[in-house]
Amino acid sequence: MNILFFTHAEPKSLPNTLLNSEECVCGPYYNNSRKHGKWKYISTPRGEFEAESVLKKLSPEQRPNMILVHSDASKGCLPRNLPKTTKRVLLIGGATHIQENPLQSLISYAIDEAFDTVVLWNRQNAHFFKQFGIPNVYWMPGLIFAIPEVQQSKERRKQLCFFGQLGKHHPRRNRIIKELQQKKIPIVGGKLPRLDSLELAGRSLISLNVSVNGELNLRVFESTSVGALLLTDRLSPHAGLEHFYEDGISMLSYDSTKELIQKVVNISKNPDQVKSIAQKGKEITNQYFSQEARRNTFFALIYGEETLEAFRLLDEPRCQLPPAGPDYRDSLVFRIQLYEFLQEQHRIFETLETTVTEGVHPLLLSDAGDLVRLSQTLLIKQQTYFEDWQAAMQELRVTNMIQKEPEVIEQLKGNVLITSLADLENPSVQESIQNKKHALSGHLI
Numbered sequence: 011m012n013i014l015f016f017t018h019a020e021p022k023s024l025p026n027t028l029l030n031s032e033e034c035v036c037g038p039y040y041n042n043s044r045k046h047g048k049w050k051y052i053s054t055p056r057g058e059f060e061a062e063s064v065l066k067k068l069s070p071e072q073r074p075n076m077i078l079v080h081s082d083a084s085k086g087c088l089p090r091n092l093p094k095t096t097k098r099v100l101l102i103g104g105a106t107h108i109q110e111n112p113l114q115s116l117i118s119y120a121i122d123e124a125f126d127t128v129v130l131w132n133r134q135n136a137h138f139f140k141q142f143g144i145p146n147v148y149w150m151p152g153l154i155f156a157i158p159e160v161q162q163s164k165e166r167r168k169q170l171c172f173f174g175q176l177g178k179h180h181p182r183r184n185r186i187i188k189e190l191q192q193k194k195i196p197i198v199g200g201k202l203p204r205l206d207s208l209e210l211a212g213r214s215l216i217s218l219n220v221s222v223n224g225e226l227n228l229r230v231f232e233s234t235s236v237g238a239l240l241l242t243d244r245l246s247p248h249a250g251l252e253h254f255y256e257d258g259i260s261m262l263s264y265d266s267t268k269e270l271i272q273k274v275v276n277i278s279k280n281p282d283q284v285k286s287i288a289q290k291g292k293e294i295t296n297q298y299f300s301q302e303a304r305r306n307t308f309f310a311l312i313y314g315e316e317t318l319e320a321f322r323l324l325d326e327p328r329c330q331l332p333p334a335g336p337d338y339r340d341s342l343v344f345r346i347q348l349y350e351f352l353q354e355q356h357r358i359f360e361t362l363e364t365t366v367t368e369g370v371h372p373l374l375l376s377d378a379g380d381l382v383r384l385s386q387t388l389l390i391k392q393q394t395y396f397e398d399w400q401a402a403m404q405e406l407r408v409t410n411m412i413q414k415e416p417e418v419i420e421q422l423k424g425n426v427l428i429t430s431l432a433d434l435e436n437p438s439v440q441e442s443i444q445n446k447k448h449a450l451s452g453h454l455i
Contacts, residue, residue: 011030011032011075011076012032012033012034012072012073012074012075012076013028013029013030013032013033013034013074013075013076013077013078014033014034014036014064014065014068014074014076014077014078015028015029015033015034015035015036015078015080016036016037016054016061016064016077016078016079016080016081016087016089017035017036017037017079017080017081017087017154018037018038018080018081018082018084018085018086018087018103019037019039019080019103019155020039021039021040022204023155023156024154024155024156025154025156025301028154029078029154029305029308029309034048034049034050034051034052034068034072034074035050035051035052036051036052036053036054036064036087036089037053037054037086037087038053038054038055038056038086038087040052040053040054041053048069048072049067049068049072052064052067054087054089056086056087057085057086057087057088058085058088058089058090059088059089059090060089060090060091061077061089061090061091061092061093062091064089065093074096075096075097076096076097076098076099076312077092077093077096077097077098077099078098078099078100078101079092079098079099079100079101079123079125080101080103080153080154081100081101081102081103081116081119082102082103082104082105082106082112082116083105083106083108083109083110083111083112083113083115083116084105084109085115088119090122090123091123092123094124097126097127097312098123098124098125098126098127099125099126099127099128099129099312100116100119100120100123100125100127100128100129101129101153101154102116102128102129102130102131102132102135103131103153104131104132104225104227104228106130106131106132106135107132107135107222107223107224107225107353107357108179108222108223108354108357111350112350113135113138113346113349113350114343114346114347114350117138117139117142117346120139120142120144121142121144125144126145126146127145127146127147127148127311127312128144128146128147128148129147129148129149129150129153129308129311130147130148130149130150131149131150131151131152131153131226132225132226132249133149133151133226133248133249133250133323133326134224134225134246134248134249134250134380136148136149136323136326136328136329137326137328137329137331137377138342138345138346138349138377140323140328140329140331140333141331141332141333141334141342142333142334142339142342143333143334146311147323147329148311148321148322148323149250149320149321149322149323149326150304150307150308150311150321151226151230151231151250151299152228152231152299152304153304154304155228156301157208157231157232157235157301158204158205158208160205160208160209160212160236161209161212161213162212162213162236162237163212163213166213166214166215166237166238166281166285167213167214167215168215168278168281169196169197169198169214169215169216170190170195170196170197170198170214170215170216170217170218170241170274171197171198171199171210171211171214171216171217171218171238172187172197172198172199172200172217172218172220173199173200173201173202173206173207173208173210173211173217173229174201174207174219174220174229175201176200176201179222179357180220180222181357181358182220182222182357182360183220183222185267185360186220186267186270187220189267190267190270190271193271195271195274197218198210198214207232208232208236211232211233211236211238212236212237212238214238215238215239215278215281215284215285215288216238216239216241216274216277216278216284217229217232217233217238217239217240217241218241218242218270219233219240219241219242219243220242220243221242221243221245222357223353223356223357223381224243224245224246224249224356224380224381224382224383225245225249226245226249226250226251229242230242230251230255230261230295231295231299233291234255234260234261234288234291234292234294234295235292235295235296235299236292237288237289237292238288239261239262239277239284239285239287239288239291240255240261240262240288240291241261241262241263241264241270241273241274242261242262242263242264243263243264243265244257244263244264244265244382245263245382246379246380246381246382246409246410247407247409248326248328248379248380248407249380249382250320253320254294254298254299254320255291255294258287259287259290260287260290260291260293260294261287261291262277262287298318307321327405327406327407328376328377328406331373341371345371345373345374345377346377348374348377348378348428349377349378352364352378352381352384352426353381355425355426356381356383356384359425360383361383361384361385362381362383362384362385362425362426363384363385363386363387363422363423363424363425363426364378364384364385364386364387364424364425364426364427364428365387365389365419365422365424365426365427365428366386366387366388366389366411366428366429367389367390367416367419367427367428367429367430367433367436368388368389368390368391368394368416368430368433369429369430369431369432369433370428370429370430370433372399372402372403372406374428375388375403375408375411376402376403376406376408378410379406379407379408379409379410379411381410382410384410385410385411385412385424386408386410386411386412387411387412387413387414387422387424388411388412388413388414389414389415389416389418389419390413390416391415391416392413392415395413399413416436416438417438419438420438420441
């Protein structure tokens with residue numbers, strides 16, 4: 011099969027062979043190169059460009075049977091006007107939880123280019139693509155990234171290691187590491203070259219992970235694949251981590267820095283337990299997320315073959331909702347805009363509290379149900395809640411919401427007030443808006 015593969019990623023992040031030996035890989039970080047008379051790599055502009063500029067280089071025997079576009083919110087590689095006669099698959103990488111309008115831009119691209127299939131790394135975003143009517147939406151964490159093999163020590167150092175980015179997109183990660191240092195908890199590592207990072211984890215007992223925004227990131231697979239115990243921040247059930255790794259059995263998780271410190275102290279006293287948990291995590295990663303396993307899962311999804319329900323999103327309730335009809339597209343766009351705003355605040359602040367009035371649509375609370383450090387307070391009469399809301403919230407697995415009587419609005423100190431136009435007529439809501447405008451300096455929906 012001839013595969014034409016567009017990617018925004020650098021070659022060092024990817025395996026030598028992504029899917030098969032007949033593929034041609036294109037992107038802004040590749041140089042034009044042939045192998046046995048066929049194009050192996052083709053350089054493209056960064057950002058948007060015409061797909062025909064690449065297709066016209068290919069001989070008839072190398073014309074693709076399948077075109078894959080690997081992209082994310084960085085918009086680093088977006089070929090336009092893909093041929094409609096070829097199977098088209100969009101692979102969306104991890105960066106849908108940062109940068110400007112990440113979901114809006116990628117959904118627009120998926121619709122404009124009429125992709126047959128969309129495969130996402132971040133499971134919690136999948137329902138937005140489904141509700142725009144894209145027929146085949148799947149989940150595959152890790153996508154196509156390579157994890158190089160490194161030396162793993164049999165006798166590991168009793169140390170907590172960390173490796174990863176510490177830039178402007180990682181305020182929570184910086185806060186947690188700083189607090190660990192202030193509490194005199196030894197931690198080694200930092201921003202290191204890829205191989206150095208993996209080798210560090212390969213000789214350490216425990217590997218710390220702090221997600222950017224409550225997502226299942228590559229650190230989960232990197233840490234477990236080299237045999238370190240994964241100690242990661244607790245994610246929402248919508249993120250997918252719990253589908254494979256079990257807290258206390260194959261990894262450990264924490265909610266707060268206080269809990270993190272306590273777990274580090276406790277498990278450091280029991281290295282045999284640490285090794286047992288780490289070994290189980292490594293077995294799960296090897297079984298489901300090795301390069302071969304991910305490749306097999308990808309082809310099974312693309313061709314409708316049997317694979318795990320988790321990858322097919324059959325157990326994600328928000329993905330079972332019907333697509334939004336033409337009359338509801340504007341409200342769906344607004345929901346995404348609101349979610350993008352909330353996830354950005356969730357990335358920046360350690361905790362985030364929203365106050366939601368009765369007239370707001372339940373799906374808005376469902377969308378934000380995967381922001382694990384967000385607390386949603388729904389102001390609604392208890393009887394109305396039990397009659398009209400409770401079943402829907404349970405079915406959609408909204409676990410970060412509590413119900414309170416509308417009269418308590420003035421007592422609430424949430425960061426964000428979300429209200430409907432109808433609810434604006436309520437004098438208490440109006441007064442609360444004035445108070446929150448003053449307190450939030452513009453962070454008001």
